[in-house]
Amino acid sequence: MEPNPDREPGIPTDLLGVARIAGQSLRHIVGAVTKGAVHTATDLVDDIRSGEPISQIFDERVDLFRRAALSALGLTSTETGVPVETKVDAEDLKAMGDAMITEGWDSAQQPRELHPSFVPILHDLTPDEARILRFLAVAGPQPAIDIRTKAPFGIGSQRLADGINMIAAMAGCALPDRDHHYLGNLSRLGLVRFSTEPVADFRRYAFLEAQPPAQAAYRSVKMRAISSYRSIYLTVFGKQFCDACFVLGDYTGGGWAGDDRGDIYLGKGPRLP
Structure with missing residues (x-):
């Protein structure tokens, strides 16, 4: 015609x-x-x-x-x-x-298994954000910390740093320093959630506390600073999105698909179930 x-x-x-x-x-x-x-x-x-x-x-x-x-x-x-x-x-x-x-x-x-918003959501993602979603889909909830000044009963406490995590680096992002931008967009899309609940293994937070941004926050004040344990994980909708949009079968998340490291506990602190 x-x-x-x-x-x-x-x-x-x-x-x-x-x-x-x-x-x-x-x-x-x-x-x-x-x-x-x-x-x-x-x-x-x-x-x-x-x-x-x-x-x-x-x-x-x-x-x-x-x-x-x-x-x-x-x-x-x-x-x-x-x-x-x-x-x-x-x-x-x-x-x-x-x-x-x-x-x-x-x-x-x-719509049944494939929600009609999956396609426009994919168009709103960067490649690094897709890597983060794929990582969270296989590795589960990841630790994050906020660092605040210590105050009696938390009154007058000042936040020095928030959301310090290693998700972008562990997911293999090309620009891991933009993790806050990535996670903010993923939260906007309803795919990830920031929680005040910690992950099960408290030992993982020691690794975050040793990272340069955390150490810089500790040194930025003369008074004592403390860490607040948080977590970041996929929402139910985010899990459905990852199952529909990514091939997850052969991806191990750098070994984090399983949590069997075979190590032992040293010192005090809560134990895994």
């Missing part, structure tokens, strides 16, 4: 193109279309499912759905063909939500 010369340049006219613009899955686009365009969207999806090539679907119908989908998702196209954000009022949001619920009654449209 010959291209339409009147079509706005730079704007995809198929469902995949709309999905790329909106950063949403096909299911989300169809669900987000306002009620006035639901029938058009449904008919178009039926055509695609029946095996009809997108290139043979009528230009007018595809373009109509494209415009409706962009509008429903708060986007519009400029003269140059670049989508821009438009104002969405309360009624638009209600229409989008109702359309999503109505479309969601079709069990075939419901």
Whole structure:
């Protein structure tokens, strides 16, 4: 089919193109279309499912759905063909939500093992962040420490350093010094969690306390400084994401996939179960 010369340049006219613009899955686009365009969207999806090539679907119908989908998702196209954000009022949001619920009654449209947000989440990751996720998936919760000045009952205690950990280095990141940026983004995406609970093996914290950032924090004050034991681990959603997106079978996390080091305890402190 010959291209339409009147079509706005730079704007995809198929469902995949709309999905790329909106950063949403096909299911989300169809669900987000306002009620006035639901029938058009449904008919178009039926055509695609029946095996009809997108290139043979009528230009007018595809373009109509494209415009409706962009509008429903708060986007519009400029003269140059670049989508821009438009104002969405309360009624638009209600229409989008109702359309999503109505479309969601079709069990075939419901995601099961693969959540529709997995693909856009992958696009939001750097390679180093992917390495961190893979490491946490096989190595489990990892220790982290905050360093604070010691004060009676913690009143007036000052934080000197926080979140000191070795996750990025142990995961083989190219830029391990950017671990706070990486972990912050992974937390924003709901993949990792920062906990005040320590890991089971307290001996692991001694290694963190010997690291240069921790030693610099200890020396930065004349008064005594203490460590607060923390941990960083994958959320349930993060585990599901890693299982779906990474090959974990042959990866051992530098030997941390198992915790059988065969060493012995020396001195005082809690023992492993």
